[in-house]
Each structure stands twice: as C-alpha cells, then as structure tokens.
Amino acid sequence: MRMYDMILLMEIKIEPSWREALQKEFEKTYFKKLTDFVRGEYLSSKVFPPPKFVFNAFELCPFDKVKVVILGQDPYHGDGQAHGLSFSVPENVGIPPSLQNIYKEIVHELGGKMPIHGNLEHWAKQGVLLLNATLTVRAHTAGSHQGKGWEEFTDAVIKTLSDKKEHLVFLLWGNYAKKKSELIDWENHLVLESAHPSPFSASNGFFGNKHFSQTNEYLRKHQLGPINWL
Numbered sequence: 001m002r003m004y005d006m007i008l009l010m011e012i013k014i015e016p017s018w019r020e021a022l023q024k025e026f027e028k029t030y031f032k033k034l035t036d037f038v039r040g041e042y043l044s045s046k047v048f049p050p051p052k053f054v055f056n057a058f059e060l061c062p063f064d065k066v067k068v069v070i071l072g073q074d075p076y077h078g079d080g081q082a083h084g085l086s087f088s089v090p091e092n093v094g095i096p097p098s099l100q101n102i103y104k105e106i107v108h109e110l111g112g113k114m115p116i117h118g119n120l121e122h123w124a125k126q127g128v129l130l131l132n133a134t135l136t137v138r139a140h141t142a143g144s145h146q147g148k149g150w151e152e153f154t155d156a157v158i159k160t161l162s163d164k165k166e167h168l169v170f171l172l173w174g175n176y177a178k179k180k181s182e183l184i185d186w187e188n189h190l191v192l193e194s195a196h197p198s199p200f201s202a203s204n205g206f207f208g209n210k211h212f213s214q215t216n217e218y219l220r221k222h223q224l225g226p227i228n229w230l
Contacts, residue, residue, distance in 0.1 A: 021160055041138060070130050071132075073176050074146070077142050085130035110213060192209070
C-alpha cells in the first residue's frame with residue numbers, strides 16, 4: 001500500500017479488539033481533528049513513526065491480551081528509531097540511553113545478560129502495552145505533535161483499560177507518566193511509580209525500583225503468566 005493511501009486510512013488501521021473498545025473515541029470531534037492534523041503533517045513534513053507503525057503498540061498487543069502498561073511520552077524523533085512502541089527501537093538501531101538503563105535494572109533484579117538490541121516487540125507480544133502519550137512526532141522536533149489530541153486519545157486508552165479490565169500493572173516512570181495515575185483504579189490494578197530511566201534521573205529512584213520483579217510477582221498472584229523481560 002502506498003504511503004498516501006495508508007495515511008488516508010490511518011484512522012481505521014487499528015487492531016479490531018481495540019477498535020471495539022475505543023469506538024466512542026474514534027467518533028469524537030477531537031479525533032477527527034487529530035487525524036486531519038496528522039494526515040496533513042505526513043503529507044507536508046517528515047514524520048515518525050512511518051504511518052504503518054502509528055498504532056503498532058495496539059497491533060502487537062490486542063486489548064484482550066494486555067497485562068502491563070508502560071507509558072512513554074513522545075516517539076523518538078531521530079531517523080529510523082520510532083516504530084510505534086514506547087522506549088523501543090528496531091534491531092538495527094543503537095539502544096537509546098533510557099532503554100539501556102531499563103535493561104540494567106532488569107538484569108540487576110532478575111539476572112541474565114544485557115540484550116544486544118532495543119526491539120521490544122517480544123514484550124508487546126507477551127501483553128506489555130508500550131504506549132506513548134503522543135503517537136507521532138515531526139522529524140528532529142521533540143514535542144511537535146503534543147497538544148493536538150493524541151493525549152486525549154491515549155488518556156482514554158488508559159481509562160478504558162482501567163475500567164474494563166482487572167489486575168493490570170501500570171509502570172509510570174517520571175513526573176509526566178505519574179500524572180496519569182489519576183486515570184487508574186488503584187483498587188483493581190497495581191500501579192508502580194518511580195523516577196524516569198533517563199540518564200538524568202535514573203539514579204534518583206529508577207535504579208533499584210524492582211518494578212520488573214514486582215510486576216511478575218503480581219501477575220503470578222493473579223494466575224497470569226509472568227513476562228519474560230530478557
């Protein structure tokens with residue numbers, strides 16, 4: 001399919017179980033304005049991720065399969081990095097610093113060897129929703145698609161998951177992600193908060209947070225399979 005055609009169809013290129021769960025959002029005025037904006041950006045500028053990956057987090061982790069939610073903020077805005085999963089990059093791209101720190105914490109908690117690539121698709125396929133608050137970004141311009149409607153949409157994703165499912169784990173790293181805790185029912189889900197894994201903050205509470213072992217303990221407690229993090 002040509003890029004132009006994919007852009008025109010963007011609002012319907014989402015996994016069926018998510019389309020059903022979020023149908024009301026797709027019908028709202030803000031979402032129509034959002035898709036018009038994003039479509040125009042792709043046609044006039046260089047935008048990441050490629051159109052086919054905008055809803056990749058949903059494609060790889062259907063609504064019925066979600067066990068864990070890891071919230072990021074913006075897609076990577078460098079060439080070849082973003083592929084629709086928060087913190088993740090394709091295998092042929094260098095591992096970003098925040099993800100290196102995530103891997104360090106996993107190895108410290110659970111043992112094992114440091115991964116040699118940064119592709120987290122294997123997490124998504126196990127039920128980890130790697131959700132950015134904003135799903136697109138103009139190339140080399142951080143935050144360029146903030147405030148256009150993506151945040152309203154992804155807030156609805158979080159709220160819908162909280163309302164319609166039980167025993168999820170939400171990993172909220174950094175002040176931006178922590179603000180989303182008000183969307184979550186803490187009685188029905190496990191919410192774990194800490195500093196962001198960025199090199200600027202990882203030593204202030206991310207390292208040693210034990211989020212990955214706590215996640216697996218909680219999943220086992222509720223007869224849900226643990227995540228293979230490495």
